[in-house]
Amino acid sequence: MLTTIIVDWAEVDHQTFLWISAVAIYLMWIKIFSFLRIFKWTNAIYRIVVEILRDMIPFLVLFFIIISAFNNSFYVLAHNDPSKQFQDQTFLAGIVYGYGEVLGAGSVDKFDQVQQYTPLLWTIWLMNTVVSSIIILNLLVSIMGDTFDRVQ
Numbered sequence: 001m002l003t004t005i006i007v008d009w010a011e012v013d014h015q016t017f018l019w020i021s022a023v024a025i026y027l028m029w030i031k032i033f034s035f036l037r038i039f040k041w042t043n044a045i046y047r048i049v050v051e052i053l054r055d056m057i058p059f060l061v062l063f064f065i066i067i068s069a070f071n072n073s074f075y076v077l078a079h080n081d082p083s084k085q086f087q088d089q090t091f092l093a094g095i096v097y098g099y100g101e102v103l104g105a106g107s108v109d110k111f112d113q114v115q116q117y118t119p120l121l122w123t124i125w126l127m128n129t130v131v132s133s134i135i136i137l138n139l140l141v142s143i144m145g146d147t148f149d150r151v152q
Contacts, residue, residue, distance in 0.1 A: 048151050055147045056140070063136055067098040070128040074098075077121060101125075102132045 012020070036042040071094035078094075108125060 044151070048148055051151050052144050052147045055143050059136075059140055059143055063132075063140075066132055066136060067095060067102070070124060070132070071095055071098040073124050074121070077124075098128070098132070101128060102137070104133070 034046070036046045071091070074097070075091055075094045108122075
């Protein structure tokens with residue numbers, strides 16, 4: 001409500017209003033989540049979630065570095081590809097692709113069309129799959145288990 005009044009008073013355009021409203025709604029739900037602390041049966045879950053988020057900060061730094069490393073390799077190969085299969089990709093699109101790859105949503109359809117780099121692309125993709133999807137996500141589960149044991 002307050003957001004709507006401020007945005008209306010400031011006379012912002014509709015697109016900016018939608019952005020501000022979306023962020024305000026998200027923050028409102030986060031605040032509602034924090035109110036779960038007052039109930040005995042949800043207090044422990046709230047504490048566990050907050051502690052896991054705190055313990056994940058070093059993990060997220062490592063995770064971003066690993067995704068960036070693999071995607072920088074893909075990016076270099078993509079921009080030197082003579083078949084022009086990947087020419088429209090940006091570094092940020094590579095990061096999004098790498099994140100999707102970790103979650104299992106990556107696509108390797110165009111790899112065989114790049115004749116010059118096909119073995120190298122498959123090797124990098126396989127290393128990315130093993131390191132990011134298997135090792136790093138298991139590390140995340142381990143961090144979450146350690147945090148759960150510590151909070152309990």
